[in-house]
Amino acid sequence: MMFLPEDGFPLSEIPGAYAAEIGDTVVVRAGTESLTWTALHRGSNRFARGLTAAGAATDRIVTLLLPNSTDLILTVFACYKAGAIPQVLSPRMTPAELDAILELGDPAVVVTEPGSALIGRAGAVAVDDLGTGQSDGDLEPRVATSWKAPTSGGSTGRPKIILSGRPAVTSGFDREIWGIEAGEQALITAPLHHNAPFATALSTIFLGGSVTLLTRFDAERTLSAIDEYGVNWVYLVPTMMRRITALPDEVRDRYSLASLRSVWHCAEPCPAWLKRRWIEWLGAGRIWELYAGTEAEAGCTLRGDEWLEHVGSVGRVTWGEMRLLDPDGVKITRPDVSGEIYMRVTPGTDATYHYIGAEPTVHDGWSSLGDMGRIDADGYLYLHDRRSDMIIVGGVNVYPAEIEAALVEHEHVLTAVVIGLPDADTGSRLHAIVHTPEAAGVVPDDIRAFLDGRLSPYKLPKSIELVHESLRDAAGKVRRSALRSQRATEPTR
Template sequence: MLIPMADVPLWYAERSPRDTIAIAHGSDTLTWEQLERGANRRARAFAAKGVKPGDFVAIGLPNGNAFFETSFAVWKCGATPTSLSWRLPRGEAAAVLDILRPSLVVGGETDWNAPVSLPSDFAPDGFSDEPITAPVARYWKAMTSGGSTGRPKVILDHQPAVSDTSAEPPLGIPRGASVLNPGPLYHNAPFILSHHALFAGGRLTGMVKFDAEEALRLIEAHRVQWVNFVPTMMHRIWSLPDAVRNAYDLSSLKIVFHMAAPMPPWLKEKWIAWLGPEKIYELYGGTERQGRCVISGIEWLHHKGSVGRIDDTCKLRIIGADGNDVAPGESGEIFFLPNEGAGCTYHYLGAEPKRRPDGWESLGDIGKLDAEGYLYLGDRLADMVLRGGANIYPAEVEAAVTAHPDVRSCVVVGLPDPEFGQRVHAILELDAATDAQAVVDSMAEFLSDRLSRYKHPESYEALSVGLREDSGKVRRTLLRDERAAWLNENRPFRLLPSRTRASAD
């Protein structure tokens, strides 16, 4: 049965015991009835600020129960929510808001200077909590992308704000399941999957901020059945001492998905061995929904490194530089086409899609297909390092470097080089107490059987702060351009040259 997303809290409030918890963040919980009443109060408060059906509302709130009261309130207004990081700097926020032109901003930093806004601690006191009827929003969500390049865009999902109470939830989420959300709700996957867990009547346990051991504790405590991690989170969990990692009962888990960033094969093998291949799944696709691939751990063991085969809702091609399809095993740019045609799933505000005249679209990734149609990713075209005529893909180098036991995370960028055009530079995330130069000095030998010599980083940089967000995303363009500017201006930063790399050429 199709119902408005706005009515989901009431639907389950009327069909569940009154004390059934829908959402929990720590000790802060909401029953279905509390979610319904809180969203109704907020919706009336938003309408009083001028929100009308068809409008956009920007949500700049951290993970928490108030976020979900707000998203359902937006739908109750007949409007479309856009989730933004509440920590966006003023310039990035202004660029997004200029494109979106929301009728209201809820939360966010005080220096965003939104024309109409409510603070993050806003309480809708004095507004009625009785049910609300409003038109269904034409677009159920409008997520942002591209802010790290300085060219933000908004992706309007063409699905209307309705939910089918009889349909199977996506990606194997069981109906009524206990689901953990460890990721920030301003990213697409956590936003979608958390709400779909609720649309399916499940209990959502959210994390305000990711912590590796706390994630395991929550899985045990709430008998979590389904969770979506990003590889960064899985690496942090695997880096826990064995005694800590194995102290928790994870037998309730049915499915562990990962997506949004490349997964080092060695790390995936560890998780498959730990939890079983039947529980580990991976998805590759974009917020635009032109196409996606999914692979189980069982399939992956027979196609190591693959992200799966194309979904039956769409088609996939690998196109070379000459504009023609490449043969299996050859690399090219990945193009998708939904079965219902180009532009059926989304459109942009603030950008144009990379679309061929025949309708096929690219997300800018490169890859190859094997003889059985399994896709293997390379890198984004914009991230590729071109060194002396050789293409070097950061994801491949990062996966090899991150396998080093002292490296928590790694980001690889190409820096200007007078001889080769670009050189490979690796930014390492290390513990503050780790001897960075010793790690760098050990890299050549460590990478010797993992990477061809010409792919080894020529310089390193060590940081003790996180390089990747909890979403697994990295601002690679910003990191690259910042360091290139420093080199151009002869500004010092902590370069750690590889003392054995020069002999490779």
Template sequence: MTTVSITQAFADKAAQAPDRVSITCGEQSVTRAELESRTNRLARAYAGLGVSQGRYVTVALPNSVEFFEAVVAIWKLGATPQPVSYRLPDRERQAIVELADAALVVGVASQAHPTRTTVPQNFEPDPTLSDAPLPDVISPAWKAPTSGGSTGRPKLIVASDPGTVNVGAPGMGQQVDGVVCIPGPLYHNAPFSFASSALFHGNHLVLLPQFDAEATLVAVEKHSADWILLVPTMMSRISRLADDVKNRYDLSSLVAIWHMAAPCPPWLKEEWCNWLGGQRIMELYAGTEAQAVTIIRGDEWLAHRGSVGRCVGGEMKVLDSDTYEELPPGTVGEIFMRSGRGATYKYLGAEARISPDGWESLGDLGKIDEEGYVYLTDRRGDMILSGGANIYPAEVEAALSEHPDVVSSAVIGL
């Protein structure tokens, strides 16, 4: 297997097929050659503003071609992109920017961060800057997304993997030179990671400016997407489209339909398996930290309803949250993980929850059966105690979601 820098991966793909479309978002598209040229010039502009190898750059842009032009330019300088929601209030973004000690904040007005270097949305570099290839440098960490899910407060999760690409090995069922559709927001880890992987391996990346149920089906048909990433809320909204709308679009190009990031109600999962075929429906469970991963295919899920699959990377076990004793198969407790290959991340702004024997928890509760299938119940901090019984909000929310008039729900203990 050949490993190259992210910079080299983009240059190679541009040389192989310069006129092939690289990114589409709404009505805007950019070819591989255009992306290569524009990001070389943009990288030089960022370098002039203080971005260098090993520094973090906060990216606060909506889904767009511009988003990935900024990110690719950051990679080309050996820096680390640190995506955040473009909707964040200035005060919340400032806390993240300070945590990262960002060399540059992309997508905001200068007054938002008066002590930091910023460039606004729609920033255009000086056209006299060269668009020739840059020196080949590698970032020590290829991404640093934010999360508050497992600690309750914002933190950076800095990847341990450097800015390199294993050529020809995209993983997760993505093709080389295929078509990948990402309708979710790129400031979340999964959309960012899988969209990035798609680009590294020459896929045409199809983004939606913002999620819309029917627009997602339109994009799949129009561009013959073979791979798509969804979350259960998106699946539910697509599912609730009228049958004549859902059946209007040809989705036969899809080879893999992935969902993750939240529990999927069993009724919804079964409906999608029946609609598009269980062999195409794939579910992944992991944290941004990536210590361990489970995967389950839809037809396998039908035989193990409610499971998120078995470990395909790393290890998981269920412990008592208080004593850290390992619990027997089928007993609900706190899920702990380890990678078996060293550190997969580091936190900035938080400390990991670690058992005495070195396993880590993301705060999820669940059980593992005798065959190794993992079943999630809820988040440790969300569980409700009532009359001595454990109540899991996720289970109540799943039941509520079965009603056709319920779009979404949240169950909170008082």
């Protein structure tokens, strides 16, 4: 029987344990490269010694400015073996964004791609040089006090580090909430500098599975990889789901996807028409959704058949606890009444995170990420928007998420962001920034006609701006404040 770690097993020992039993099995693929368990074990030993020589130390953050690659997985495990805490950041970050995060985290080492402008900076080392001249012999087990240190900028753009409250040991938590089984073949379609791809890729590896990392998203390559590697578990976001749906029928029909057990999506709202399309295509039992913050105090999961009975929901609470509070901080007990979502861990459970660079919003031991929502009579949660994104138009509270959800129902709308711009009459007016493919030939009047009848008149955008480039930055975030400031003095469109 293959080795399976019990809860509390050091992450630093995972590669060696599997290498002893299935050493020639591929554990990670990325592009044209792959790593066996033996190569991961020996290579991460060399990298760990290189990190230590560069200044890594127990419980210090090591920043990894690396794209999805076998080198990234090697370096993550090298961090665990050096007793350090891995922090994966996007190599495409602007210098200002990067400097702000490095100032907060004070990493002992920054690992970069060869040729990076950071080479020569104190503590920076190219990944190609990390293992040079180092022994691949076994190391003494080490356990850092945290197993990951993802970052978030939120809508304000002010960065914070969300240090996991779990030490660098195995836990059943991630595999249980994501439905990952031992020996799984997983396909990760998004960069590992996002928390969910990182957690699910690593959880698959902890359980002796194999991970295929896409180095960039491609709709057809996603389908071909599922068939080529017998993938059972896939991570997607709705934007990717839309692009796969947009493939011609004859392209999608080339792939059987027979091995596929579950498709998980999160990170952004999924339009109802898109979710239905995937359920009709793959079956309700394969389609799953998760709602939670990186903080992981509480969360919801939802399978496709449940969604069909509660259209628009993100599920019922699966772990931790949630409640809704009204603007006066009073608990909402009636169903279908909107309020701010507050969460906490199950009483008696250890803290799941610690902020560096921010303080949580706390009310009587419950914390909020700023999301608004309602809970129906069956206990299913429906998201509305973030409190901070609310726009007051003529004294009426308007939540952009509802308008954005209506906009992305249009078959040619990839992303939409609704912001409030100054208006002499109503204080603010609704301005929609809509990302469409240039080839689609969409014009603002097409969007207005599409929204007519879908939204109340006061929720209709007064101006519509069409763009043909992504509205998300390198970290995958929508920076509303930046979009607003860029347009605050521009004329109505």
